[in-house]
Amino acid sequence: xxxxxxxxxxxxxxxxxxxxxxxxxxxxxxxxxxxxxxxxxxxxxxxxxxxxxxxxxxxxxxxxxxxxxxxxxxxxxxxxxxxxxxxxxxxxxxxxxxxxxxxxxxxxxxxxxxxxxxxxxxxxxxxxxxxxxxxxxxxxxxxxxxxxxxxxxxxxxxxxxxxxxxxxxxxxxxxxxxxxxxxxxxxxxxxxxxxxxxxxxxxxxxx
Amino acid sequence: xxxxxxxxxxxxxxxxxxxxxxxxxxxxxxxxxxxxxxxxxxxxxxxxxxxxxxxxxxxxxxxxxxxxxxxxxxxxxxxxxxxxxxxxxxxxxxxxxxxxxxxxxxxxxxxxxxxxxxxxxxxxxxxxxxxxxxxxxxxxxxxxxxxxxxxxxxxxxxxxxxxxxxxxxxxxxxxxxxxxxxxxxxxxxxxxxxxxxxxxx
Numbered sequence: 001x002x003x004x005x006x007x008x009x010x011x012x013x014x015x016x017x018x019x020x021x022x023x024x025x026x027x028x029x030x031x032x033x034x035x036x037x038x039x040x041x042x043x044x045x046x047x048x049x050x051x052x053x054x055x056x057x058x059x060x061x062x063x064x065x066x067x068x069x070x071x072x073x074x075x076x077x078x079x080x081x082x083x084x085x086x087x088x089x090x091x092x093x094x095x096x097x098x099x100x101x102x103x104x105x106x107x108x109x110x111x112x113x114x115x116x117x118x119x120x121x122x123x124x125x126x127x128x129x130x131x132x133x134x135x136x137x138x139x140x141x142x143x144x145x146x147x148x149x150x151x152x153x154x155x156x157x158x159x160x161x162x163x164x165x166x167x168x169x170x171x172x173x174x175x176x177x178x179x180x181x182x183x184x185x186x187x188x189x190x191x192x193x194x195x196x197x198x199x200x201x202x203x204x205x206x207x
Numbered sequence: 208x209x210x211x212x213x214x215x216x217x218x219x220x221x222x223x224x225x226x227x228x229x230x231x232x233x234x235x236x237x238x239x240x241x242x243x244x245x246x247x248x249x250x251x252x253x254x255x256x257x258x259x260x261x262x263x264x265x266x267x268x269x270x271x272x273x274x275x276x277x278x279x280x281x282x283x284x285x286x287x288x289x290x291x292x293x294x295x296x297x298x299x300x301x302x303x304x305x306x307x308x309x310x311x312x313x314x315x316x317x318x319x320x321x322x323x324x325x326x327x328x329x330x331x332x333x334x335x336x337x338x339x340x341x342x343x344x345x346x347x348x349x350x351x352x353x354x355x356x357x358x359x360x361x362x363x364x365x366x367x368x369x370x371x372x373x374x375x376x377x378x379x380x381x382x383x384x385x386x387x388x389x390x391x392x393x394x395x396x397x398x399x400x401x402x403x404x405x406x407x408x
Contacts, residue, residue, distance in 0.1 A: 004393065005365045007346045007400060011265040012366055015256045015274075023256070023278045027248050030285035 066097045067114050068106070088126065094118035095129045098136045111140055233295025240288050240298065252281060255299060258367045259306050265362040266310040268347060276309035300376040303367075307359060307377060314355065345403035352399050357392035364389055 015023075059078045062071035075093075082089045095118050101111045115133060122129045232254055239247025256277060263273035283305050284291075291298060350358055356378065363369045363377060375385035 005361075005396065005400075007343055008265070008362075008365045010343065010346070011362070012261050013257070013264055013270065015260055015277075019260075019274050020252070020256065023274075023281060024249060024252060026278050027252065027281050027285060028245060030282045031243055031245055031248070 066100045066104070066106075068110060091118070091121040091123070091126060091129055094121050095132045095136075098133060102136050102139060108140065108144065111136070231295030231299070233298050235295070237291065237293070237295055237298050240284070240291055243285070243288050248281070248285070251284075251298065251302075255302055259302060261366050262303065262362050263306050263310055265350065265366050266307075266358060267313055268350065272313055276306055276313065279309055280305040296373070296376075300373065303363065303369075303377040304379070311355065345400060345407055348403050349396060349399035353392065353396060356388060357395055360385070360389050361392045361396050364393075 058071065058074050062069075062074035062078065065072040065075050079090050079093075082093075094114070098111060098114050098118055101114060115137060118129075118133055122133065233251060236247040236250050236254075240251060259277045259280065260270075260273050263276045264270055267273050267276070280302060284302065291301065353361065359378060360374055363374045364371070369377070371386050371389055372382055374389065375382045378385065378388075380388070
């Protein structure tokens with residue numbers, strides 16, 4: 001190979017048939033093994049890594065959501081984990097959600113529906129939470145009453161009820177004049193809640 | 208007449224383009240390697256195995272281990288086939304780099320392995336030709352006295368027959384630095400060979 005180093009000629013060797021066959025079998029085996037090999041595993045690992053990063057980010061983003069928000073189901077899905085650290089957390093979070101819904105002027109149905117959910121979670125010994133729910137219900141009723149009154153004052157007497165009035169969930173709060181022209185299809189829950197609220201208010205006042 | 212109208216930078220690009228488009232025997236197999244075609248792997252093996260084994264043999268002085276390193280290189284090629292870029296030259300350089308790393312790994316393994324005294328090795332019947340036994344003892348001693356980098360460049364240049372540019376690609380160095388290393392390695396090997404021959408005589 002080299003004129004300058006004729007001694008190196010003896011290093012020059014060739015592959016014999018046996019070695020060649022052995023090597024080519026190794027190549028074939030590697031080719032077959034690779035078809036479902038580490039590349040596939042690499043993809044699975046990459047996916048696992050993305051999920052591992054995505055889950056905490058989504059959980060954080062979902063933390064301050066309320067029912068109706070896109071990420072709210074994630075917040076509920078993460079709740080068992082939160083509950084491990086703080087067993088009262090779910091009830092507290094539901095009550096806070098009701099307050100936020102009210103602050104955001106959410107539709108009455110949505111708030112009332114979520115009050116039911118919150119009531120199921122709040123236990124008897126969590127009176128502070130019960131009081132917060134009662135306050136929201138009270139505020140909600142006041143808001144409805146104001147809304148009805150506003151509608152009525154803008155109407156001409158004897159006219160049909162305005163269309164937007166029908167969207168308001170009926171509630172059994174008697175208006176100032178004691179007229180019984182409200183629809184009677186009040187949701188049972190609301191009746192119960194209202195009565196309950198009154199009872200609780202009494203209890204608080206008595207206590 | 209046309210050449211008169213070409214300015215210098217254009218001519219430079221043209222000459223560079225001309226030298227780069229000189230086909231390499233492995234060019235036709237690179238696509239096959241990337242798509243994991245067994246035919247392409249066989250073709251590349253047949254085209255390069257002798258050079259690779261000679262290089263590994265020169266590095267390690269042991270034919271059996273040299274063959275194992277070359278086998279491992281082709282298995283690695285299968286694993287990294289989708290990452291192979293460039294043309295046939297790049298593929299050939301990749302193979303030699305892989306063999307070189309295989310040899311360096313083997314050096315590390317040997318340095319960790321305890322030395323077995325010659326008396327402890329029983330005389331076993333030899334069915335194959337232990338080729339290193341046929342090497343000139345002065346060459347064997349001289350190669351063992353070279354440092355790994357010098358040994359690599361000397362073998363690539365004078366056993367495989369690579370150009371200095373190809374050697375530079377394999378050892379991952381610049382062309383200028385590689386030229387200098389080759390010169391020093393050649394001088395050192397010449398001195399060592401002379402020294403050992405004189406000692407023998």
